[in-house]
Amino acid sequence: MALKIRLARGGAKKRPFYRIVVADARCPRDGRFIEKVGTYNPLLPTDHAERVLLNVEAIQKWLAVGAQPTDRLIRVFADKGLVAAPVRAEQTKKNLPKAKAQQRAKEEAERAAAAAAEAESAAE
The missing domain is CATH 1.20.5 (Single alpha-helices involved in coiled-coils or other helix-helix interfaces)
Incomplete structure (x- = not known):
């Protein structure tokens, strides 16, 4: 079973709110998930404390098991120090x-x- 750590969209139209979830890669984006490990609210300012809320222990556990984060979440996790920052082409x-x-x-x-x-x- 291929596991992904990804964003599941919620919220109203034009007012997105995302849950950070661990799910089977074959499940739909907003469908069944295994565990909720955080939230992401893109409408808040970047320096706001509640913009990204993470359960660090759960994320580390799932990364150790082999769950693959999406590209966007790799950047979020790199900002928090959970994974190495991706190398960007100059x-x-x-x-x-x-x-x-x-x-x-x-x-x-x-x-x-x-x-x-x-x-x-x-x-x-």
Whole structure:
């Protein structure tokens, strides 16, 4: 049985409230769960004490048994010191310009460097 530690949504429309639960991975998001181990209220400010409430002993027990937290909960648990923080990629190719734009920028930088060197030699 694959166990997940995940968020189960509650609350009204446009007013989310989440329970942090341990559930079988095959069960629906808001369906049957094994144990409730905390709550998460995203509407509260980030520094509010009741934004994330965790039962640390229960979470450590389930992590030791092999339950896998979701990506969002890994970040929450890392903030609380329960798991190691995930390594985030520094730079991806998506945020870079396309190949021709990179080539044009490189050529322009070379021309600027050559002009600066020529101006420096003329100044001497």
